[in-house]
Amino acid sequence: MTQSSVTSRTVTKRADSCLVRQLGIVDYTTAWQWMKAFTDQRDHDTTDEIWLLQHSPVFTLGQAGKIEHLLNPGDIPVVNTDRGGQVTYHGPGQLIAYLLLDIKRLHLGVRQLVDCMEQSLIRLLAHYDIQALARAGAPGVYVGDGKIAALGLRVRRGCSFHGLSLNLDVDLDPFERINPCGYAGLKVIRMCDYLTEPLVVDCVARQLVEELAKDLGYTELSYTSQAYTG
Numbered sequence: 001m002t003q004s005s006v007t008s009r010t011v012t013k014r015a016d017s018c019l020v021r022q023l024g025i026v027d028y029t030t031a032w033q034w035m036k037a038f039t040d041q042r043d044h045d046t047t048d049e050i051w052l053l054q055h056s057p058v059f060t061l062g063q064a065g066k067i068e069h070l071l072n073p074g075d076i077p078v079v080n081t082d083r084g085g086q087v088t089y090h091g092p093g094q095l096i097a098y099l100l101l102d103i104k105r106l107h108l109g110v111r112q113l114v115d116c117m118e119q120s121l122i123r124l125l126a127h128y129d130i131q132a133l134a135r136a137g138a139p140g141v142y143v144g145d146g147k148i149a150a151l152g153l154r155v156r157r158g159c160s161f162h163g164l165s166l167n168l169d170v171d172l173d174p175f176e177r178i179n180p181c182g183y184a185g186l187k188v189i190r191m192c193d194y195l196t197e198p199l200v201v202d203c204v205a206r207q208l209v210e211e212l213a214k215d216l217g218y219t220e221l222s223y224t225s226q227a228y229t230g
Contacts, residue, residue, distance in 0.1 A: 013104050015048070016125075017220040020209050022202070023053040024228055028079055028090060030062065031098070034228040035161040036082075038100055041230065042159060047108075051098040051228075052205045055090035059178060062086055062152055069179040076174060083152035083162040086182030091216065093170035093190075095205055097163045097212070105159030106216060108182070114139055114151060117164050120211035121149050124166075127207060130194050140181065146189035150181060166208070168192060168199050192224075 004220065022032075029134040030051060038049070059070060059078045062085035069087045070078060076089075076189040100183040103113055125132040125148070126227045132143050149166045167190035192199055213221055 011207055015102070016218060017047055017222070018213065018216070018218040019047050020221055020223045021047045021049060021051045021228065022205065022223060022225050023051055025054045025056060025092060026224075026227075028055045028058045028081075031055070032079075032081060035098060035100060036228075037230050039156055039159050039161050042102070043098075044102070044105065046102070048102060048216075049100040049216075049228075050209055051096075051100065052209070053096050053098070054092050054094060055096060056115065057089075057091040057174065059087060059089055059174070062088075064182070066182065069182050070177075071179065072177045074177060076177070081162075083154050084151070085152040087178050088150050088152070088165070088181060089174045089178060090165060091170050091174060093168050095166045095168055095201065095208070097166075097205075097208060099153075099160050099163040099212075101160045101216070102158060103155065103160050108216075110155060110160075112154065113160060116212065116215040117151055120208065120215060121164065121166060123211045124204070124208050125191070128189065128191065128195060138181075138183075143189060143194070146187040147180065148189050148191065166191070166204075168201060168204065
């Protein structure tokens with residue numbers, strides 16, 4: 001999706017704004033319940049939200065998830081969830097961005113939203129001189145033969161939830177216990193191994209939101225650290 005195709009759209013004033021919640025570390029199941037409640041309760045006038053957070057260690061199996069891709073979960077909990085995709089790992093040191101958007105109001109299809117997430121991540125990584133790319137038929141973002149970011153969405157009543165995960169300085173060992181995203185032997189990588197300076201998580205998170213906003217057409221971003229309360 002190009003910038004010109006986004007700016008040519010006619011959107012309502014409320015569709016031009018987005019609330020960004022900076023939530024810290026949140027248990028996966030808690031965040032999932034919040035997302036479902038938010039999506040069920042929103043209406044056409046509800047402002048879109050992007051939630052930035054990290055999770056305690058957890059393996060999640062998407063709707064297409066096959067149990068055989070969980071090789072040795074050990075003491076890390078496994079959650080069957082309603083996002084698309086296969087199995088992945090979440091843990092501290094991984095930036096999560098959940099996109100709670102009215103994609104019908106934004107005149108976006110799921111494929112366009114996936115393209116937006118991938119291209120936003122690619123531009124973000126370019127700020128750090130990391131050359132990344134997307135692969136046809138394998139959603140996510142890659143550097144060489146390694147996957148640095150994963151995607152998984154659910155759409156209900158024309159609204160999206162779940163989103164993306166970007167590996168900052170996450171422990172990579174748990175990925176050895178699964179076939180990441182259902183691919184045996186898939187190499188999983190992280191940003192910190194390409195940098196000479198320490199990562200500042202809040203800085204990366206804000207840069208990601210700004211890149212997403214370019215393609216989603218948001219002209220007004222507001223930030224809060226308040227958790228969703230229903």
